[in-house]
Amino acid sequence: MDPKLSEVSQMCELFKAALVRNDFEKCETLLSQLKVLLTAFRSLPPLFEATLNAVHELTVARDIYEHAVILSVKTEDQDAFERDFFQLKPYYTDAGDRLPQSQQEFPILGLNLLRLLVQNRIAEFHTELELLSASALENPCIKHAVELEQSFMEGAYNRVLTARQTVPHETYVYFMDLLAKTVRDEIAGCSEKAYDSLSINDARQILLFSSDQELSGYINEEHPEWEIKNGYVIFQKAKESAPCKEIPSLQLITQTLSYARELERIV
Amino acid sequence: MTQDVEMKEVPAPAPSNSVTAATPSTLQHLKEIASLIESGAYAREVRRILRAVRLTIALRTKLNASVVNAFLNFSLVPGSEVHSRLASYLPKEDEQDMEVDTATSATTALAKHSLPELEIYCYLLVLIFLIDQKKYSEAKACSSASIARVKNLNRRTVEALASRLYFYYSLSYELTGDLAEIRGNLLALHRIATLRHDELGQETLLNLLLRNYLHYNLYDQAEKLRSKAPRFEAHSNQQFCRYLFYLGKIRTIQLEYTDAKESLLQAARKAPVAALGFRVQCNKWAVIVRLLLGEIPERTVFMQKGMEKALRPYFELTNAVRIGDLELFRTVADKFSSTFTADRTHNLIVRLRHNVIRTGLRNISISYSRISLVDVAKKLRLDSANPVADAESIVSKAIRDGAIDATIDHANGWMVSKETGDIYSTNEPQIAFNSRIAFCLNMHNEAVRALRFPANSHKDKESAEKRRERQQQEQELAKHIAEEDDDEF
Numbered sequence: 001m002d003p004k005l006s007e008v009s010q011m012c013e014l015f016k017a018a019l020v021r022n023d024f025e026k027c028e029t030l031l032s033q034l035k036v037l038l039t040a041f042r043s044l045p046p047l048f049e050a051t052l053n054a055v056h057e058l059t060v061a062r063d064i065y066e067h068a069v070i071l072s073v074k075t076e077d078q079d080a081f082e083r084d085f086f087q088l089k090p091y092y093t094d095a096g097d098r099l100p101q102s103q104q105e106f107p108i109l110g111l112n113l114l115r116l117l118v119q120n121r122i123a124e125f126h127t128e129l130e131l132l133s134a135s136a137l138e139n140p141c142i143k144h145a146v147e148l149e150q151s152f153m154e155g156a157y158n159r160v161l162t163a164r165q166t167v168p169h170e171t172y173v174y175f176m177d178l179l180a181k182t183v184r185d186e187i188a189g190c191s192e193k194a195y196d197s198l199s200i201n202d203a204r205q206i207l208l209f210s211s212d213q214e215l216s217g218y219i220n221e222e223h224p225e226w227e228i229k230n231g232y233v234i235f236q237k238a239k240e241s242a243p244c245k246e247i248p249s250l251q252l253i254t255q256t257l258s259y260a261r262e263l264e265r266i267v
Numbered sequence: 268m269t270q271d272v273e274m275k276e277v278p279a280p281a282p283s284n285s286v287t288a289a290t291p292s293t294l295q296h297l298k299e300i301a302s303l304i305e306s307g308a309y310a311r312e313v314r315r316i317l318r319a320v321r322l323t324i325a326l327r328t329k330l331n332a333s334v335v336n337a338f339l340n341f342s343l344v345p346g347s348e349v350h351s352r353l354a355s356y357l358p359k360e361d362e363q364d365m366e367v368d369t370a371t372s373a374t375t376a377l378a379k380h381s382l383p384e385l386e387i388y389c390y391l392l393v394l395i396f397l398i399d400q401k402k403y404s405e406a407k408a409c410s411s412a413s414i415a416r417v418k419n420l421n422r423r424t425v426e427a428l429a430s431r432l433y434f435y436y437s438l439s440y441e442l443t444g445d446l447a448e449i450r451g452n453l454l455a456l457h458r459i460a461t462l463r464h465d466e467l468g469q470e471t472l473l474n475l476l477l478r479n480y481l482h483y484n485l486y487d488q489a490e491k492l493r494s495k496a497p498r499f500e501a502h503s504n505q506q507f508c509r510y511l512f513y514l515g516k517i518r519t520i521q522l523e524y525t526d527a528k529e530s531l532l533q534a535a536r537k538a539p540v541a542a543l544g545f546r547v548q549c550n551k552w553a554v555i556v557r558l559l560l561g562e563i564p565e566r567t568v569f570m571q572k573g574m575e576k577a578l579r580p581y582f583e584l585t586n587a588v589r590i591g592d593l594e595l596f597r598t599v600a601d602k603f604s605s606t607f608t609a610d611r612t613h614n615l616i617v618r619l620r621h622n623v624i625r626t627g628l629r630n631i632s633i634s635y636s637r638i639s640l641v642d643v644a645k646k647l648r649l650d651s652a653n654p655v656a657d658a659e660s661i662v663s664k665a666i667r668d669g670a671i672d673a674t675i676d677h678a679n680g681w682m683v684s685k686e687t688g689d690i691y692s693t694n695e696p697q698i699a700f701n702s703r704i705a706f707c708l709n710m711h712n713e714a715v716r717a718l719r720f721p722a723n724s725h726k727d728k729e730s731a732e733k734r735r736e737r738q739q740q741e742q743e744l745a746k747h748i749a750e751e752d753d754d755e756f
Contacts, residue, residue, distance in 0.1 A: 123521040129614055130484045130520055146617075153621045155664025156649075156657040187660070194663035194675045202677050248694065255701055262708040 002053055005060070008037050012064055019067055019074075027071050034064050058099055062091040066104045069111070073171045078115065085112050093131075107169045110141030114175045117149055118182065125149060141168045148179075155190065157183045161208060184208065188223060192235040203233045293329045296322070297338045297392075301385060308384040308424050316384065316427040323392065330396050332358050338392065342385050349386055352412065353393050356405050383420050387413065387428045394435045403443045410436035414452065421463055430471040437475045446479050453479065457496075466499055470506045477513040484611070486520045493517065508538045512549055519556050519615065528556045547577045548610075554581045555615050558622060563589045580606045588619060591627030593648045596620065624649075624661060625670050632671040632684045639681045655680070 011034055018026040038044060043054035044061050051057070065088040072080035085108070092105055109132070116125040129146070136142055144163065151159040160183050164176040184207055191198065191206060200212060209215045219226050219233070227234045300319045307315030336357055343350040390413035397406040414436055417429045433456060440449050453476050460468035473496050480489035493514065501507035515530035535549035550568065557564050569575065569582040580603035587596040600607070600616055607613045627647050631638060643662065644654035651657050662682055665671050672685040 123523075124487075126520055126522060126614070126618075127486045130486055134608070150617070150620065153618075154624055155661045156651070157660045157664075158653065158656045159651060186664075190660070190663035190667040194666040194673075195677055196674055198677055206677075252697070259704060259708075262712075266711065 004037065004040055005053055005057060008034065008064075009060055011037070012060060012067075015064070016067055019071055022074065024071070024075055031064075031068055031071065038064065055098060058091065062088065062099065062102060065091065066102065066108060069108055070104075070171055073111065073174055076174060078119070081111075081115060106136065106139040106141045107171065109136070110139075110145045110168070111171060111175070113142065113145035114148070114172060114179070117145065117152065118175050118178045120182075122149070144168055144172075152183075157187050180208075185222070192223070192226070195235060197232045197234045200228070200231050200233060293326060293334050294337050294341075296326055297334070298341060301338070301342050301388070304384050304388055305382060308382050308422075311424060313423055313427050316424050319388070320391075320428065320431055323395070327395060327399065330392075330399065332396075335392060335396050339389055343389055349389070353389055353409070356393055356397060356402075356409050383422065384424050384428060387417065387420070387425055387432065390416070391428055391432055391435070394432070394439070398435060398439060398442070403439055406435070406439035407443060407445075410439050414456070418456075418459060423465075426460075426463075426465045426468050429465075430467045433468070433471050433475060437478070441478075441482070446482055450476070450479055461497065467502045467506075469497070470502060470510070474506055474509045474513065477510070477517075481513060481516060486517055489513070490517050490521070504537060505539070505542075508534045508542075508545070511537070512545070512552075515549075515552060515556070519552060519559075524556050524560045528553065528560060531556060543573050547574050550574060550578060551581055551610055551612065554578070554585065555612055555619070558585060558588050558619055559615065561622060561625070584616070584619070588623050588626060591623055591625075591630050591647075593620070593623055593627070593650075596623045625665060628662065628665050629671055632673050632682070635682075635684060637681055637683050639679075640675075641680070643682060 011030060015027060015030040015034060018030060038061055041051075041057045041061070043051045043057045065084055068084040069081060069088060072078075072084055088108070091099070092102075092109075109128075113125060113128060116122075116128065132142065137146065144167070148160060148163055151157070151163070161180060164173075164180065167173060167176060187207055191203075198206070200215065204212060204215045207215065207218070209218065216228065219228065300322050303315055303319045303322075307313070307319065336354065339350060339353055339357075343353070390409065394406055394409050394413065397403075397409060410432065413432050417425065417432060420429075433453075437446070437449065437453070440446050453472055457469060457472040457476065460472055473493070476492060477489050480486070480492070501510070511530045511534035515527045515534060518524075518527035518530060531549050531553040535546050535553060538546050538549065550571070554564050554568065564585060569578045569585075571578075580599070583599045583603070584596070587599050596619070604613065607616055624647060628643075631643060631646055640655050640658050640662070644658035647658060647661075649657050649661075659675065659677075662671075662673070662675060666673055666675070674683050674685070675681075676683060
């Protein structure tokens, strides 16, 4: 076997072992070394030359990037995730027909979808979704992400939070926690418009806190305008905008002027 | 002179098939077109070339192998490399037709200028013929050869023909399913067209590239290309319609529904009436985008002539969304799922679920002043583990988004709708009027810009007497006005 290839494979094994041990510094150094070594291979994207060991090299490289993605999730580095994922993508799309299917493909695709959802990049979420084939959509990892997005859009937030229990893969936990935080903010925003007041118990339940102290801490930090009185949380209803007697004068003026100008043009 | 010769030849091979008798007229047309192209090439008038192309399309159905062969013999030097290459794509015919053709070509031995335009036109003709005959692999080979030839030519008059060639090139590959192969070529051609300031070519190639990307669902790349490509006033209405359609599709996927709706509706409006398939597609996407925006398209949209059958699934879908019934929506989606997958609108339909719920909620909120959340969950037919809690969160989100006007009473578990005030006392009518006025004024401006004056050549030359008369009248009028002015003072 090619000496370079064997060197890379050995280092890859070390990398994987370090990852399992959660030894992040070693992982990082090994990863950078591996990436440098991979540039020597000509069969990888973007060149895609058909060298002798092409299939083997592609498999090894794909393996490395998949573990890099998992590493970035463990170190909670979203930028690294994005970078590594983009490097991994050509292996799935363009080299997909040359290599046997990877076990990690669907979990990683699902992870990416989840990340886009958490970062609220819904347009990109849908664009990515379009690229998936119908069979991919049946896969539980991807289905999980899609259903999550649906529940999020509909507003059934409790479903989102229960979905946290049913993650198909342990790497999802990190993103689910982030999502929980976003969901909580959303729920708070909805509740203040929808309810006049809530008892402390109900508020705690809806916002999914485990104790009253957390609830009051949260309210003091994020929503100082809410009042806590007699065991009730009163949402700010005073800025109930009275029917605005104010005319949006600037807008009306610009509109009328544009009408006058256009009409003047009509000969 | 050509005509006399032809008439003499036709009765001679008497037992020949009636096809030979029919061919002279088509062949005659083709020869006229060839002369039109020649004159256009010499005078450098692109409009004549465009007219030639239009006439060819009209003749499309009447083409057959013998006609095309005869035309090739007429316009190209027989035995030249081009001629042999093109003739090889066509099927061989029987002896008698060959006799007629060789006889005609021998007698009409005018000096055949091998114009590049004529050559490209022959390529185009052969390509159209092959595609109509469904000989796709040969069409592929022919089109690749023609593209290689076009790359070397750099004349305005060739460009008009070249843009049609590009279209058929892409079509032949698409019909054989190899669209991804030509992507690199199309990009190179686009570069060349931009360098040569060939705007029609640029437009056509941009549309072809977008079509290529969208065929494989690569919306991201399509958008990147579209945003960076140079844009200018549309030269061809058809290309502009196509561009709007692709733009609408991209915008829909990117969740920018308002822009998408505008583009799609414009494309459907501007498209020529004959392009039924195109308009059906535009309408399908436009319907979905409008549903996603929350408005229900009127029934007349689905009842347009010729589109009823194709739009039937979408009609039922609209019905389900309008009623706000999740069950019905689910059954319709399942029933027509194959149609939707073929149209690639499946993912969009999934997004509609959220709209169905919203509409249902809105109906409930309007009809009930107070309703328990349990009943809301039952009416919405949410199938989930915990419908009441789901319903509560959904209602609160809807309130936050401003879709319904209500409050929730958590302790008692019901939803109280607010009184909707008089809408005329708000700014709503003003805003609605403004959008309509802006649209009308826009339309007026566009119409003025599109005004064209009648071409000079069509005006009858005024005879001398008429001109004298007119001048006399003008003088009298001028005097009259002058007198009037004097009177005022």
